[in-house]
Amino acid sequence: MAEHEWDHPDPFVTPFNVTDADIDDFGHVNNAVYVRWINDGAWAHSKSLGLDFDSYRRLDAGVVVIRHEIDYISSAMPGETALVATWVSSNDRRLRLSRRFQIRDEASGRTLARARTGFAIIKLSTGRACRMPQEFADGYPIMWPCD
DSSP states (O other): OOGGGSSSSSOEEEEEEOOGGGBOTTSSBOHHHHHHHHHHHHHHHHHHTTOOHHHHHHHTEEEEEEEEEEEEOSOOOTTOEEEEEEEEEEEOSSSEEEEEEEEEETTTOOEEEEEEEEEEEEETTTTEEOOOOHHHHHHSOOSSOOO
16 A cells, blocks of 8 residues: 555554454444454554563563544455554653554555554553653654654
C-alpha cells in the first residue's frame, strides 16, 4: 500500500487474515477482534524496536493499556486481510506513551477503523506505576506527534 494512503507516513504495519473465528452473528469481524489486532500490532512493533517481553522482564517494567478509543468505519469481512498500521504518537519519557492506529483492508484500501491507545508504565514485580526506564524513553520514538 502506498505511503500516501495512510493517515501519516511511515507506519509499522502488521497484516491479519480474517478467519471464520473472527466473524460474529452479523457476518462481519466482531469489534473485540479489532482490539486484539491493535494489541498484536503494537506488540509486533515493540518487538521490532527491540522491546520484547524478555526486555520487559530484564527491566522489571512493562507498558500496559489504560485506554482504548476506536472509531469503527467499515466492516471487515470474511476472506479479507486487515493491515494494522501503528505510530507512537506521544511519549512523555516519564510515565505514559500512546499510539495511533489505522486499520485498512489490503485489497480495497478502505479504512476499517482508527484507534488511539494510551499506555502507562508499570513495575512488573509490583504491578504499580513506575518511572519509565531509559530504554522505553529512547526505544519508543514518537513517529506522529499528534496527541
